[in-house]
Amino acid sequence: MLVDNRERAPVYEIWTEHSVYEFDQSMRCTAVRDAGTGTVRTAEPLVGATLIGGRDVANQSVCMSYPLPAVGHRALLGCGERDVSETTPVMRIVMNLQRWSCKTRSIRSG
Numbered sequence: 001m002l003v004d005n006r007e008r009a010p011v012y013e014i015w016t017e018h019s020v021y022e023f024d025q026s027m028r029c030t031a032v033r034d035a036g037t038g039t040v041r042t043a044e045p046l047v048g049a050t051l052i053g054g055r056d057v058a059n060q061s062v063c064m065s066y067p068l069p070a071v072g073h074r075a076l077l078g079c080g081e082r083d084v085s086e087t088t089p090v091m092r093i094v095m096n097l098q099r100w101s102c103k104t105r106s107i108r109s110g
Contacts, residue, residue: 008098012051012068014075015092021075027051027067029077046085049077054090068093 010022010030019041020033029051032044053076054069055062069075071093074086 009096011096013092013094013096014051014069014087014090015094016075016088016090019087021046021051021077021087023051046077046079049079049085052076052078052084055086 008024011025012023012027014021014023015035018035020035020038021029022031022033024030027050029046029049032041032046033039034041051067051069053064053066054073055064055076056070056073057063063070063073065073069087069090071090073090074088075090077085077087079085
């Protein structure tokens with residue numbers, strides 16, 4: 001069994017003017033940082049919420065995006081069964097890829 005104690009980078013980062021929302025592989029918000037200083041906001045109520053997409057309302061119509069918000073849309077986060085919160089407009093979306101390399105070994109038949 002492998003145990004990895006390193007801190008994992010978020011899979012997704014959703015950047016707004018004042019905040020950076022960090023999400024894991026299950027689209028759960030793991031942290032919210034101040035976009036200017038990088039400081040984690042410890043009392044942030046959206047930590048634990050699920051990213052469910054984005055929306056934009058313009059010209060009496062609604063444009064939705066899934067699974068990520070589009071730049072310019074407001075990110076939508078589910079905070080329970082019926083509660084949905086939204087961010088200010090998204091300025092940037094970052095996806096952090098993680099790669100591993102493994103060496104193979106030959107298996108001899110005996």
